[in-house]
Amino acid sequence: MTSGTPTSSARAVTLEQPTLGAACEAIADALEREALVTVFGRCTVDYEGRASSTLEAGDRHVMLKPDGAALVHTDEGQQPVNWQPPGCTHDVFCDRAGDDIDANGAETLVLESGRPTPDERLCVRFQDVLQVSAFSGTDENELTLSGTEEDLRQRILEEPTLLEAGFRPLATERETAAGAVDIYGEDAAGRTVVVELKRRRVGPDAVGQLRRYVDALERDLHADADVRGILVAPSVTDRADRLLVDHGLEFVSLEPTSE
Amino acid sequence: MTSGTPTSSARAVTLEQPTLGAACEAIADALEREALVTVFGRCTVDYEGRASSTLEAGDRHVMLKPDGAALVHTDEGQQPVNWQPPGCTHDVFCDRAGDDIDANGAETLVLESGRPTPDERLCVRFQDVLQVSAFSGTDENELTLSGTEEDLRQRILEEPTLLEAGFRPLATERETAAGAVDIYGEDAAGRTVVVELKRRRVGPDAVGQLRRYVDALERDLHADADVRGILVAPSVTDRADRLLVDHGLEFVSLEPTSE
DNA sequence: CTGTCGATATCGTGG
DNA sequence: CCACGATGTCGACAG
Structure with missing residues (x-):
């Protein structure tokens, strides 16, 4: 041979x-x-x-x-x-x-x-x-994938200022009564911040998800707690944007990878 | 041959x-x-x-x-x-x-x-x-499928009492600011009813969806409107059930097909 | 095209 | 097993 x-x-x-x-x-x-x-x-x-x-x-x-x-x-x-x-x-x-x-x-x-x-x-x-x-046949190798929500999370954890100046991440996957929050942290003024990440343009569902986390944390941390909710995604639909405003939530435009 | x-x-x-x-x-x-x-x-x-x-x-x-x-x-x-x-x-x-x-x-x-x-x-x-x-080759034939959300809708429209005695459906896919409602109708007392259908056991997302429709309709129909929201599905998760109670929404257990 | 939502969704993770 | 949420979700349908 x-x-x-x-x-x-x-x-x-x-x-x-x-x-x-x-x-x-x-x-x-x-x-x-x-x-x-x-x-x-x-x-x-x-x-x-x-x-x-x-x-x-x-x-x-x-x-x-x-x-x-x-x-x-x-x-x-x-x-x-x-x-x-x-x-x-x-x-x-x-x-x-x-x-x-x-x-x-x-x-x-x-x-x-x-x-x-x-x-x-x-x-x-x-x-x-x-x-x-x-x-x-055999297929030993696993797929390597980038551009996922996990990449977006890493990006923010490595450079929290991408979210906003003074943001400090304290935990990921923090448990609440409504489920696990993607990123949990504090802003420059010491206020609690809940961050929900989406790798692509989002609709109303993602806003509802963020809202449930904010509500749950406001209860967990007692009634007078002021919790900010920030949705991070490349963009939002009109309906989702209106929902964000209605519920006093915020949006930061960011993609999973820098390019 | x-x-x-x-x-x-x-x-x-x-x-x-x-x-x-x-x-x-x-x-x-x-x-x-x-x-x-x-x-x-x-x-x-x-x-x-x-x-x-x-x-x-x-x-x-x-x-x-x-x-x-x-x-x-x-x-x-x-x-x-x-x-x-x-x-x-x-x-x-x-x-x-x-x-x-x-x-x-x-x-x-x-x-x-x-x-x-x-x-x-x-x-x-x-x-x-x-x-x-x-x-x-050729494949002229289309798939026929049953047990879908559409079947569940038909089931209720043909026999509205499955939802509750006195329920009268008025429209399907009725448009609201939050999107189209699956079934829109009135109860025996003349109150507006919003029905959200799911073909299988549901979690928190479906409750959020129903809630957005109820909120939107209460605004559309002016502030004093009393709108009932009913989730119809085979069953709900614990977390979803708690959300239903929190938001004053209701649940009716029903499957897409009778058997 | 975008937006919205259903699906026999599938898939992974965690309890 | 069930629950929950991500997905290069896919598709269909409406605007």
Whole structure:
């Protein structure tokens, strides 16, 4: 073997236009080996659980992950049309659905994925399978992400004057009766300051959240306490701005990263 | 041809262990034909846009949809580790990245997907491709879903007594300064009632939302107006329940469907 | 485009 | 398990 591209232990096994029986066998084997399985073909999809849904026949791409997740994708949209979260149990079998009017006695390949709590189940029934694949590989590395709310918090803690001159952070995630406050501190005059951080432009919900924290702290610290509430985000919507004014809250424009 | 399974116009074309050049050609051709493309292999992933992220080499499954969506899946999780929304432009090319320390002069296959507003771009760089597939098919049917907030609304409109005896709905989506109210009506005593619907157990946010509607309506209808606010959901959390009591709001337990 | 809100939201963290 | 809040949330719909 010549040196060059490092050899990966990853494998991909593919069946093209398999019979339903061959597809069933291959999928069962791949699930057993904890491979990631994909199936493309014409299918119907039914879901019953937190809600319920049905989807008539169409050509779709199904992915079964070894952690129990299931995804049904059409040729459109970022989101799967149907899915099942991780932790589910996958099952595959061939079924001669004589009773099923739609199937009309023809054999079908059935993928089922379900879990007990909450009780929910996804059933994908293939009339026709064009491809089955089984993938195995390794993925040791984690995603590193920046531009998050956590980055915004670090930015303020490292340079509190970004919020305002004289601001002193005293705690993060300080608990109140209404939940944990992002940053808790004092201003130059010694008044208590509650800071709510948002990584992007915010609407009314964020103002409501800040208001609950301020109210809770004014109670915790006794009635005469004067607590300032500051919302920190790149920008606010008009409605949110009006709510801020109505409730005597403040806004500071700041982004998660300096550029 | 014997009768039996109806013939589908769907097609699936697969390359196993292609050279990077062959993979590139096949992907370019498939994108041209507006097929759904999947690529499995060892790759790094970089994203720059609303935030930014990097992901070191690992074995992953990439899907490029003809509507411009891109998805990068690992063997775990329901959500893609990286993605691009519909409306993006996909591009593929082979690159001898001599400057790139990681690539170490070896040839790589690059998938890029981006859009101008917001300006963001995803770059998947394959060291090794184990499989390339191109899928085409049709999916005319839409998902039918039940157990939604809309179902809960219908349930109450058809049988207002589920909310309380004497309740009369007057409008849905009634506009207020704080946004549109789910159901607007009157109780047996002629008092204005604002109803906020949630299809599942709710926390503090929903109470805040209801409160904003009640406040807005009390202003709209002049100061002495007595407006009742009723939250309708299967159940509420403790904290939300306390907020309801604090703000003089009410709760009715109801699910989106009767069973 | 922006604003607003629902979602089978998902996901992580903490109790 | 439940609760709470962040998310590159995504989507749909209205203005």
